[in-house]
Amino acid sequence: MKIYNIAVLPGDGIGPEVINEGMKVLQALADVDSTFKFESTTFNWNSDYYLKHNRMMPEDGLSTLQHYDAIFFGAIGDRRVPEHIPIWELIMPIRKNFRQYVNLRPIKQLRGVKSPINANGPIDFYVYRENAEGEYSNIGGRLYQQTDEEIAIQNTVITKKGVRRLASYAFEYAEKNHVKKVVNATKSNAIVHSMKLWDEAVEEVASSYPEIMVEDVYIDALVAHLVQRPETYEVIVASNLFGDILTDLGAALVGGLGLSPSANLNPERNFPSMFEPIHGSAPDISGKQIANPIAQIWSAALMLEHLGRKDLSSIVMTAIENVIEDKKVLTPDLGGNARTFETGDAIVQQINHQYRR
Known part of the structure:
Protein backbone atom coordinates (compact mmCIF):
# COMPACT_ATOMS: atom_id res chain seq x y z
CA MET A 1 0.00 0.00 0.00
CA ASN A 103 -4.97 25.68 -12.77
CA LEU A 104 -8.25 23.83 -12.33
CA ARG A 105 -10.99 25.73 -10.54
CA PRO A 106 -14.39 24.08 -10.04
CA ILE A 107 -17.30 26.50 -9.82
CA LYS A 108 -20.09 24.41 -8.35
CA GLN A 109 -23.15 25.34 -6.36
CA LEU A 110 -23.11 22.87 -3.48
CA ARG A 111 -26.28 21.45 -1.93
CA GLY A 112 -27.68 23.91 0.58
CA VAL A 113 -25.93 26.98 -0.82
CA LYS A 114 -28.08 29.79 -2.17
CA SER A 115 -26.70 31.78 -5.07
CA PRO A 116 -27.17 35.57 -5.08
CA ILE A 117 -28.68 35.21 -8.56
CA ASN A 118 -31.62 33.18 -9.78
CA ALA A 119 -30.06 30.79 -12.27
CA ASN A 120 -32.29 28.58 -14.41
CA GLY A 121 -30.44 25.44 -13.37
CA PRO A 122 -27.52 24.18 -11.30
CA ILE A 123 -24.28 26.18 -11.55
CA ASP A 124 -21.55 23.65 -12.19
CA PHE A 125 -18.61 24.37 -14.47
CA TYR A 126 -14.84 24.02 -14.60
CA VAL A 127 -12.42 26.79 -15.49
CA TYR A 128 -9.14 25.57 -16.92
CA ARG A 129 -6.77 28.47 -16.38
CA GLU A 130 -3.32 28.61 -17.95
CA ASN A 131 -0.99 28.78 -14.97
CA ALA A 132 2.63 29.00 -16.10
CA GLU A 133 2.84 31.94 -18.51
CA GLY A 134 0.38 34.50 -19.90
CA GLU A 135 -0.21 37.87 -18.32
CA TYR A 136 1.48 36.85 -15.06
CA SER A 137 4.97 37.26 -16.40
CA ASN A 138 7.82 38.96 -14.63
CA ILE A 139 9.17 40.29 -17.92
CA GLY A 140 9.25 44.06 -18.23
CA GLY A 141 10.37 47.01 -16.20
CA ARG A 142 10.09 50.69 -15.43
CA LEU A 143 12.01 53.68 -16.73
CA TYR A 144 12.34 57.29 -15.60
CA GLN A 145 10.93 56.50 -12.19
CA GLN A 146 9.64 59.34 -10.03
CA THR A 147 9.39 61.68 -13.03
CA ASP A 148 6.45 62.78 -15.16
CA GLU A 149 7.84 60.65 -18.01
CA GLU A 150 7.79 57.39 -16.03
CA ILE A 151 7.13 54.32 -18.19
CA ALA A 152 6.03 50.83 -17.15
CA ILE A 153 6.15 47.83 -19.50
CA GLN A 154 4.72 44.43 -18.54
CA ASN A 155 4.98 41.73 -21.15
CA THR A 156 2.44 38.97 -21.70
CA VAL A 157 3.95 35.65 -22.72
CA ILE A 158 1.77 33.35 -24.83
CA THR A 159 3.31 30.29 -26.46
CA LYS A 160 1.60 27.84 -28.78
CA LYS A 161 2.94 24.97 -26.68
CA GLY A 162 1.57 26.50 -23.49
CA VAL A 163 -1.91 27.03 -24.91
CA ARG A 164 -2.07 23.65 -26.62
CA ARG A 165 -1.16 21.66 -23.52
CA LEU A 166 -3.77 23.48 -21.42
CA ALA A 167 -6.46 23.16 -24.08
CA SER A 168 -5.66 19.48 -24.57
CA TYR A 169 -6.18 18.82 -20.87
CA ALA A 170 -9.52 20.64 -20.94
CA PHE A 171 -10.75 18.89 -24.08
CA GLU A 172 -9.75 15.49 -22.70
CA TYR A 173 -11.88 16.19 -19.64
CA ALA A 174 -14.76 17.31 -21.86
CA GLU A 175 -14.55 14.16 -23.96
CA LYS A 176 -14.45 11.82 -20.96
CA ASN A 177 -17.42 13.57 -19.37
CA HIS A 178 -19.52 13.94 -22.54
CA VAL A 179 -19.35 17.73 -22.51
CA LYS A 180 -20.47 19.03 -25.89
CA LYS A 181 -19.05 22.55 -25.77
CA VAL A 182 -15.85 24.17 -24.55
CA VAL A 183 -15.85 27.96 -24.23
CA ASN A 184 -12.65 29.79 -25.09
CA ALA A 185 -12.25 33.08 -23.18
CA THR A 186 -10.51 35.54 -25.49
CA LYS A 187 -10.10 39.17 -26.47
CA SER A 188 -8.45 38.72 -29.84
CA ASN A 189 -10.41 41.57 -31.43
CA ALA A 190 -8.33 44.03 -29.41
CA ILE A 191 -5.27 42.07 -28.24
CA VAL A 192 -4.34 41.12 -31.76
CA HIS A 193 -1.04 39.28 -31.34
CA SER A 194 -1.04 37.20 -28.16
CA MET A 195 -4.76 36.47 -28.13
CA LYS A 196 -4.88 35.56 -31.80
CA LEU A 197 -2.14 33.01 -31.20
CA TRP A 198 -4.16 31.80 -28.20
CA ASP A 199 -7.30 31.35 -30.34
CA GLU A 200 -5.41 29.57 -33.11
CA ALA A 201 -3.81 27.13 -30.66
CA VAL A 202 -7.17 26.37 -29.02
CA GLU A 203 -8.77 25.80 -32.44
CA GLU A 204 -5.92 23.51 -33.41
CA VAL A 205 -6.55 21.33 -30.35
CA ALA A 206 -10.32 21.46 -30.90
CA SER A 207 -9.89 20.03 -34.40
CA SER A 208 -8.86 16.73 -32.78
CA TYR A 209 -12.19 16.58 -30.94
CA PRO A 210 -14.78 16.92 -33.72
CA GLU A 211 -17.70 16.01 -31.46
CA ILE A 212 -16.98 18.93 -29.13
CA MET A 213 -17.91 22.43 -30.19
CA VAL A 214 -15.55 25.28 -29.32
CA GLU A 215 -17.04 28.73 -28.85
CA ASP A 216 -14.88 31.84 -28.71
CA VAL A 217 -16.36 34.42 -26.34
CA TYR A 218 -14.81 37.80 -25.62
CA ILE A 219 -13.93 38.10 -21.96
CA ASP A 220 -16.11 41.17 -21.35
CA ALA A 221 -19.17 39.44 -22.80
CA LEU A 222 -18.34 36.22 -20.95
CA VAL A 223 -18.33 37.99 -17.59
CA ALA A 224 -21.84 39.28 -18.34
CA HIS A 225 -23.03 35.87 -19.54
CA LEU A 226 -21.81 34.18 -16.37
CA VAL A 227 -24.07 36.47 -14.36
CA GLN A 228 -27.01 36.13 -16.74
CA ARG A 229 -26.88 32.38 -17.49
CA PRO A 230 -24.13 30.57 -15.54
CA GLU A 231 -26.00 27.28 -15.74
CA THR A 232 -25.24 27.06 -19.48
CA TYR A 233 -21.47 26.65 -18.98
CA GLU A 234 -19.56 23.44 -18.35
CA VAL A 235 -15.92 23.98 -19.41
CA ILE A 236 -14.10 27.27 -19.93
CA VAL A 237 -10.50 27.61 -21.11
CA ALA A 238 -8.85 30.87 -20.12
CA SER A 239 -5.51 32.64 -19.89
CA ASN A 240 -3.85 33.30 -16.55
CA LEU A 241 -5.43 36.71 -15.92
CA PHE A 242 -8.80 35.99 -17.53
CA GLY A 243 -9.13 32.73 -15.58
CA ASP A 244 -8.28 34.47 -12.33
CA ILE A 245 -11.01 37.07 -12.84
CA LEU A 246 -13.64 34.63 -14.07
CA THR A 247 -13.20 32.32 -11.10
CA ASP A 248 -13.51 35.08 -8.50
CA LEU A 249 -16.78 36.00 -10.19
CA GLY A 250 -17.73 32.34 -10.29
CA ALA A 251 -16.98 31.98 -6.59
CA ALA A 252 -19.33 34.88 -5.84
CA LEU A 253 -22.08 33.10 -7.79
CA VAL A 254 -21.82 29.91 -5.71
CA GLY A 255 -21.39 31.17 -2.18
CA GLY A 256 -18.13 33.10 -2.01
CA LEU A 257 -14.39 32.59 -1.83
CA GLY A 258 -14.71 30.50 1.32
CA LEU A 259 -16.19 27.72 -0.83
CA SER A 260 -13.81 27.86 -3.76
CA PRO A 261 -10.88 25.43 -4.20
CA SER A 262 -8.20 25.08 -6.84
CA ALA A 263 -5.63 22.63 -8.13
CA ASN A 264 -2.31 23.61 -9.70
CA LEU A 265 -1.62 20.53 -11.80
CA ASN A 266 1.42 19.06 -13.46
CA PRO A 267 -0.47 16.55 -15.62
CA GLU A 268 2.65 14.57 -16.52
CA ARG A 269 3.33 14.06 -12.78
Whole structure:
Protein backbone atom coordinates (compact mmCIF):
# COMPACT_ATOMS: atom_id res chain seq x y z
CA MET A 1 0.00 0.00 0.00
CA LYS A 2 1.33 3.39 -0.99
CA ILE A 3 1.90 5.94 1.73
CA TYR A 4 1.43 9.41 0.27
CA ASN A 5 3.97 12.09 1.17
CA ILE A 6 2.37 15.52 1.46
CA ALA A 7 4.19 18.82 1.91
CA VAL A 8 2.09 21.28 3.93
CA LEU A 9 2.59 25.05 3.57
CA PRO A 10 0.11 26.80 5.90
CA GLY A 11 1.26 30.32 4.97
CA ASP A 12 -0.07 33.50 6.56
CA GLY A 13 -3.25 34.90 8.08
CA ILE A 14 -6.11 32.41 8.03
CA GLY A 15 -3.93 29.93 6.13
CA PRO A 16 -2.84 27.96 9.24
CA GLU A 17 -6.42 27.94 10.56
CA VAL A 18 -7.98 26.43 7.43
CA ILE A 19 -5.00 24.14 6.73
CA ASN A 20 -5.53 22.63 10.17
CA GLU A 21 -9.08 21.66 9.21
CA GLY A 22 -7.95 20.23 5.89
CA MET A 23 -5.36 18.08 7.64
CA LYS A 24 -7.96 17.05 10.21
CA VAL A 25 -10.13 15.70 7.38
CA LEU A 26 -7.23 13.80 5.81
CA GLN A 27 -6.37 12.27 9.18
CA ALA A 28 -10.01 11.29 9.71
CA LEU A 29 -9.93 9.40 6.41
CA ALA A 30 -6.71 7.64 7.37
CA ASP A 31 -8.22 6.68 10.72
CA VAL A 32 -11.28 4.99 9.24
CA ASP A 33 -9.97 3.68 5.91
CA SER A 34 -7.14 1.17 6.12
CA THR A 35 -6.37 1.62 2.40
CA PHE A 36 -5.34 5.26 2.82
CA LYS A 37 -2.18 6.33 4.61
CA PHE A 38 -0.17 9.53 4.38
CA GLU A 39 2.75 11.29 5.97
CA SER A 40 3.08 15.05 6.05
CA THR A 41 5.81 17.60 6.61
CA THR A 42 4.94 21.19 7.49
CA PHE A 43 7.08 24.00 6.08
CA ASN A 44 6.52 27.38 7.72
CA TRP A 45 7.70 29.35 4.71
CA ASN A 46 5.66 32.49 5.11
CA SER A 47 5.98 36.20 5.80
CA ASP A 48 7.50 35.61 9.23
CA TYR A 49 10.15 33.50 7.54
CA TYR A 50 10.75 36.33 5.06
CA LEU A 51 11.15 38.94 7.78
CA LYS A 52 13.72 36.74 9.49
CA HIS A 53 15.65 35.49 6.43
CA ASN A 54 14.87 38.06 3.69
CA ARG A 55 13.50 35.29 1.47
CA MET A 56 10.22 33.36 1.34
CA MET A 57 11.78 29.91 1.36
CA PRO A 58 15.24 28.39 1.73
CA GLU A 59 17.59 28.30 -1.23
CA ASP A 60 16.92 24.57 -1.62
CA GLY A 61 13.16 24.95 -1.10
CA LEU A 62 12.11 23.78 -4.54
CA SER A 63 14.42 20.76 -4.52
CA THR A 64 12.99 19.86 -1.10
CA LEU A 65 9.37 20.06 -2.30
CA GLN A 66 10.11 18.17 -5.49
CA HIS A 67 10.22 14.82 -3.69
CA TYR A 68 6.66 15.02 -2.35
CA ASP A 69 3.56 13.51 -3.94
CA ALA A 70 1.57 16.72 -3.47
CA ILE A 71 1.71 20.16 -1.89
CA PHE A 72 -1.14 21.33 0.35
CA PHE A 73 -1.08 25.13 0.48
CA GLY A 74 -3.02 27.53 2.69
CA ALA A 75 -2.83 31.24 1.90
CA ILE A 76 -0.05 33.80 1.72
CA GLY A 77 0.16 37.52 2.36
CA ASP A 78 0.95 39.82 5.28
CA ARG A 79 0.72 43.61 5.59
CA ARG A 80 4.32 43.73 6.82
CA VAL A 81 5.63 42.41 3.49
CA PRO A 82 5.03 44.03 0.06
CA GLU A 83 2.27 42.08 -1.70
CA HIS A 84 4.31 41.03 -4.72
CA ILE A 85 7.04 39.33 -2.67
CA PRO A 86 5.07 36.28 -1.41
CA ILE A 87 3.61 35.83 -4.89
CA TRP A 88 6.86 36.03 -6.83
CA GLU A 89 9.13 34.37 -4.28
CA LEU A 90 6.90 31.48 -3.19
CA ILE A 91 3.74 30.78 -5.20
CA MET A 92 5.03 31.58 -8.69
CA PRO A 93 8.32 29.67 -8.36
CA ILE A 94 6.37 26.58 -7.31
CA ARG A 95 3.82 26.87 -10.11
CA LYS A 96 6.32 27.66 -12.83
CA ASN A 97 9.26 25.44 -11.86
CA PHE A 98 7.02 22.46 -11.20
CA ARG A 99 5.28 22.96 -14.56
CA GLN A 100 1.89 23.30 -12.90
CA TYR A 101 0.46 24.71 -16.10
CA VAL A 102 -3.15 23.71 -15.43
CA ASN A 103 -4.97 25.68 -12.77
CA LEU A 104 -8.25 23.83 -12.33
CA ARG A 105 -10.99 25.73 -10.54
CA PRO A 106 -14.39 24.08 -10.04
CA ILE A 107 -17.30 26.50 -9.82
CA LYS A 108 -20.09 24.41 -8.35
CA GLN A 109 -23.15 25.34 -6.36
CA LEU A 110 -23.11 22.87 -3.48
CA ARG A 111 -26.28 21.45 -1.93
CA GLY A 112 -27.68 23.91 0.58
CA VAL A 113 -25.93 26.98 -0.82
CA LYS A 114 -28.08 29.79 -2.17
CA SER A 115 -26.70 31.78 -5.07
CA PRO A 116 -27.17 35.57 -5.08
CA ILE A 117 -28.68 35.21 -8.56
CA ASN A 118 -31.62 33.18 -9.78
CA ALA A 119 -30.06 30.79 -12.27
CA ASN A 120 -32.29 28.58 -14.41
CA GLY A 121 -30.44 25.44 -13.37
CA PRO A 122 -27.52 24.18 -11.30
CA ILE A 123 -24.28 26.18 -11.55
CA ASP A 124 -21.55 23.65 -12.19
CA PHE A 125 -18.61 24.37 -14.47
CA TYR A 126 -14.84 24.02 -14.60
CA VAL A 127 -12.42 26.79 -15.49
CA TYR A 128 -9.14 25.57 -16.92
CA ARG A 129 -6.77 28.47 -16.38
CA GLU A 130 -3.32 28.61 -17.95
CA ASN A 131 -0.99 28.78 -14.97
CA ALA A 132 2.63 29.00 -16.10
CA GLU A 133 2.84 31.94 -18.51
CA GLY A 134 0.38 34.50 -19.90
CA GLU A 135 -0.21 37.87 -18.32
CA TYR A 136 1.48 36.85 -15.06
CA SER A 137 4.97 37.26 -16.40
CA ASN A 138 7.82 38.96 -14.63
CA ILE A 139 9.17 40.29 -17.92
CA GLY A 140 9.25 44.06 -18.23
CA GLY A 141 10.37 47.01 -16.20
CA ARG A 142 10.09 50.69 -15.43
CA LEU A 143 12.01 53.68 -16.73
CA TYR A 144 12.34 57.29 -15.60
CA GLN A 145 10.93 56.50 -12.19
CA GLN A 146 9.64 59.34 -10.03
CA THR A 147 9.39 61.68 -13.03
CA ASP A 148 6.45 62.78 -15.16
CA GLU A 149 7.84 60.65 -18.01
CA GLU A 150 7.79 57.39 -16.03
CA ILE A 151 7.13 54.32 -18.19
CA ALA A 152 6.03 50.83 -17.15
CA ILE A 153 6.15 47.83 -19.50
CA GLN A 154 4.72 44.43 -18.54
CA ASN A 155 4.98 41.73 -21.15
CA THR A 156 2.44 38.97 -21.70
CA VAL A 157 3.95 35.65 -22.72
CA ILE A 158 1.77 33.35 -24.83
CA THR A 159 3.31 30.29 -26.46
CA LYS A 160 1.60 27.84 -28.78
CA LYS A 161 2.94 24.97 -26.68
CA GLY A 162 1.57 26.50 -23.49
CA VAL A 163 -1.91 27.03 -24.91
CA ARG A 164 -2.07 23.65 -26.62
CA ARG A 165 -1.16 21.66 -23.52
CA LEU A 166 -3.77 23.48 -21.42
CA ALA A 167 -6.46 23.16 -24.08
CA SER A 168 -5.66 19.48 -24.57
CA TYR A 169 -6.18 18.82 -20.87
CA ALA A 170 -9.52 20.64 -20.94
CA PHE A 171 -10.75 18.89 -24.08
CA GLU A 172 -9.75 15.49 -22.70
CA TYR A 173 -11.88 16.19 -19.64
CA ALA A 174 -14.76 17.31 -21.86
CA GLU A 175 -14.55 14.16 -23.96
CA LYS A 176 -14.45 11.82 -20.96
CA ASN A 177 -17.42 13.57 -19.37
CA HIS A 178 -19.52 13.94 -22.54
CA VAL A 179 -19.35 17.73 -22.51
CA LYS A 180 -20.47 19.03 -25.89
CA LYS A 181 -19.05 22.55 -25.77
CA VAL A 182 -15.85 24.17 -24.55
CA VAL A 183 -15.85 27.96 -24.23
CA ASN A 184 -12.65 29.79 -25.09
CA ALA A 185 -12.25 33.08 -23.18
CA THR A 186 -10.51 35.54 -25.49
CA LYS A 187 -10.10 39.17 -26.47
CA SER A 188 -8.45 38.72 -29.84
CA ASN A 189 -10.41 41.57 -31.43
CA ALA A 190 -8.33 44.03 -29.41
CA ILE A 191 -5.27 42.07 -28.24
CA VAL A 192 -4.34 41.12 -31.76
CA HIS A 193 -1.04 39.28 -31.34
CA SER A 194 -1.04 37.20 -28.16
CA MET A 195 -4.76 36.47 -28.13
CA LYS A 196 -4.88 35.56 -31.80
CA LEU A 197 -2.14 33.01 -31.20
CA TRP A 198 -4.16 31.80 -28.20
CA ASP A 199 -7.30 31.35 -30.34
CA GLU A 200 -5.41 29.57 -33.11
CA ALA A 201 -3.81 27.13 -30.66
CA VAL A 202 -7.17 26.37 -29.02
CA GLU A 203 -8.77 25.80 -32.44
CA GLU A 204 -5.92 23.51 -33.41
CA VAL A 205 -6.55 21.33 -30.35
CA ALA A 206 -10.32 21.46 -30.90
CA SER A 207 -9.89 20.03 -34.40
CA SER A 208 -8.86 16.73 -32.78
CA TYR A 209 -12.19 16.58 -30.94
CA PRO A 210 -14.78 16.92 -33.72
CA GLU A 211 -17.70 16.01 -31.46
CA ILE A 212 -16.98 18.93 -29.13
CA MET A 213 -17.91 22.43 -30.19
CA VAL A 214 -15.55 25.28 -29.32
CA GLU A 215 -17.04 28.73 -28.85
CA ASP A 216 -14.88 31.84 -28.71
CA VAL A 217 -16.36 34.42 -26.34
CA TYR A 218 -14.81 37.80 -25.62
CA ILE A 219 -13.93 38.10 -21.96
CA ASP A 220 -16.11 41.17 -21.35
CA ALA A 221 -19.17 39.44 -22.80
CA LEU A 222 -18.34 36.22 -20.95
CA VAL A 223 -18.33 37.99 -17.59
CA ALA A 224 -21.84 39.28 -18.34
CA HIS A 225 -23.03 35.87 -19.54
CA LEU A 226 -21.81 34.18 -16.37
CA VAL A 227 -24.07 36.47 -14.36
CA GLN A 228 -27.01 36.13 -16.74
CA ARG A 229 -26.88 32.38 -17.49
CA PRO A 230 -24.13 30.57 -15.54
CA GLU A 231 -26.00 27.28 -15.74
CA THR A 232 -25.24 27.06 -19.48
CA TYR A 233 -21.47 26.65 -18.98
CA GLU A 234 -19.56 23.44 -18.35
CA VAL A 235 -15.92 23.98 -19.41
CA ILE A 236 -14.10 27.27 -19.93
CA VAL A 237 -10.50 27.61 -21.11
CA ALA A 238 -8.85 30.87 -20.12
CA SER A 239 -5.51 32.64 -19.89
CA ASN A 240 -3.85 33.30 -16.55
CA LEU A 241 -5.43 36.71 -15.92
CA PHE A 242 -8.80 35.99 -17.53
CA GLY A 243 -9.13 32.73 -15.58
CA ASP A 244 -8.28 34.47 -12.33
CA ILE A 245 -11.01 37.07 -12.84
CA LEU A 246 -13.64 34.63 -14.07
CA THR A 247 -13.20 32.32 -11.10
CA ASP A 248 -13.51 35.08 -8.50
CA LEU A 249 -16.78 36.00 -10.19
CA GLY A 250 -17.73 32.34 -10.29
CA ALA A 251 -16.98 31.98 -6.59
CA ALA A 252 -19.33 34.88 -5.84
CA LEU A 253 -22.08 33.10 -7.79
CA VAL A 254 -21.82 29.91 -5.71
CA GLY A 255 -21.39 31.17 -2.18
CA GLY A 256 -18.13 33.10 -2.01
CA LEU A 257 -14.39 32.59 -1.83
CA GLY A 258 -14.71 30.50 1.32
CA LEU A 259 -16.19 27.72 -0.83
CA SER A 260 -13.81 27.86 -3.76
CA PRO A 261 -10.88 25.43 -4.20
CA SER A 262 -8.20 25.08 -6.84
CA ALA A 263 -5.63 22.63 -8.13
CA ASN A 264 -2.31 23.61 -9.70
CA LEU A 265 -1.62 20.53 -11.80
CA ASN A 266 1.42 19.06 -13.46
CA PRO A 267 -0.47 16.55 -15.62
CA GLU A 268 2.65 14.57 -16.52
CA ARG A 269 3.33 14.06 -12.78
CA ASN A 270 7.02 14.80 -13.20
CA PHE A 271 6.62 17.25 -10.32
CA PRO A 272 4.19 17.52 -7.40
CA SER A 273 0.93 19.35 -7.95
CA MET A 274 -0.30 21.95 -5.46
CA PHE A 275 -3.78 22.33 -3.96
CA GLU A 276 -5.07 25.51 -2.35
CA PRO A 277 -8.19 27.61 -1.81
CA ILE A 278 -8.47 30.56 -4.16
CA HIS A 279 -9.00 33.00 -1.28
CA GLY A 280 -6.22 35.03 0.24
CA SER A 281 -4.85 35.23 3.76
CA ALA A 282 -7.62 37.58 4.99
CA PRO A 283 -5.55 39.33 7.68
CA ASP A 284 -8.62 41.22 8.92
CA ILE A 285 -10.15 38.00 10.28
CA SER A 286 -6.95 36.11 11.06
CA GLY A 287 -6.91 34.53 14.51
CA LYS A 288 -10.66 34.93 15.03
CA GLN A 289 -11.57 31.37 13.99
CA ILE A 290 -14.37 32.61 11.72
CA ALA A 291 -12.80 31.74 8.35
CA ASN A 292 -14.67 29.18 6.28
CA PRO A 293 -12.47 26.04 5.96
CA ILE A 294 -14.54 24.45 3.19
CA ALA A 295 -12.45 25.81 0.31
CA GLN A 296 -9.36 24.28 1.92
CA ILE A 297 -11.12 20.99 2.60
CA TRP A 298 -12.48 20.89 -0.95
CA SER A 299 -8.91 21.47 -2.15
CA ALA A 300 -7.97 18.38 -0.14
CA ALA A 301 -10.68 16.50 -2.06
CA LEU A 302 -9.13 17.65 -5.35
CA MET A 303 -5.76 16.44 -4.06
CA LEU A 304 -7.19 13.04 -3.20
CA GLU A 305 -8.67 12.73 -6.68
CA HIS A 306 -5.32 13.64 -8.24
CA LEU A 307 -3.62 11.00 -6.08
CA GLY A 308 -5.96 8.38 -7.50
CA ARG A 309 -8.44 8.26 -4.61
CA LYS A 310 -11.59 9.56 -6.26
CA ASP A 311 -13.56 7.38 -3.82
CA LEU A 312 -12.22 9.34 -0.85
CA SER A 313 -12.70 12.63 -2.67
CA SER A 314 -16.39 11.79 -3.13
CA ILE A 315 -16.72 10.97 0.57
CA VAL A 316 -15.27 14.36 1.50
CA MET A 317 -17.58 16.20 -0.89
CA THR A 318 -20.65 14.38 0.44
CA ALA A 319 -19.60 15.29 3.98
CA ILE A 320 -19.17 18.95 3.03
CA GLU A 321 -22.58 19.14 1.37
CA ASN A 322 -24.29 17.36 4.27
CA VAL A 323 -22.88 19.90 6.72
CA ILE A 324 -23.95 22.83 4.54
CA GLU A 325 -27.43 21.42 3.98
CA ASP A 326 -27.87 20.77 7.70
CA LYS A 327 -27.14 24.49 8.33
CA LYS A 328 -26.26 23.93 12.00
CA VAL A 329 -22.48 24.43 11.85
CA LEU A 330 -21.78 27.15 9.30
CA THR A 331 -19.30 30.01 9.50
CA PRO A 332 -20.50 33.65 9.31
CA ASP A 333 -19.95 33.98 5.56
CA LEU A 334 -22.69 31.35 5.10
CA GLY A 335 -25.04 32.95 7.62
CA GLY A 336 -24.03 30.89 10.66
CA ASN A 337 -22.06 31.56 13.82
CA ALA A 338 -19.81 28.48 13.94
CA ARG A 339 -16.08 28.74 14.37
CA THR A 340 -13.61 27.44 11.82
CA PHE A 341 -12.71 24.34 13.82
CA GLU A 342 -16.36 23.56 14.53
CA THR A 343 -17.14 23.36 10.82
CA GLY A 344 -14.09 21.14 10.34
CA ASP A 345 -15.23 18.90 13.21
CA ALA A 346 -18.71 18.62 11.70
CA ILE A 347 -17.27 17.51 8.36
CA VAL A 348 -15.14 14.90 10.14
CA GLN A 349 -18.26 13.64 11.93
CA GLN A 350 -20.02 13.29 8.59
CA ILE A 351 -17.08 11.29 7.21
CA ASN A 352 -17.21 8.98 10.20
CA HIS A 353 -20.96 8.60 9.77
CA GLN A 354 -20.51 7.50 6.14
CA TYR A 355 -18.10 4.76 7.21
CA ARG A 356 -20.40 3.54 9.99
CA ARG A 357 -23.34 3.02 7.65
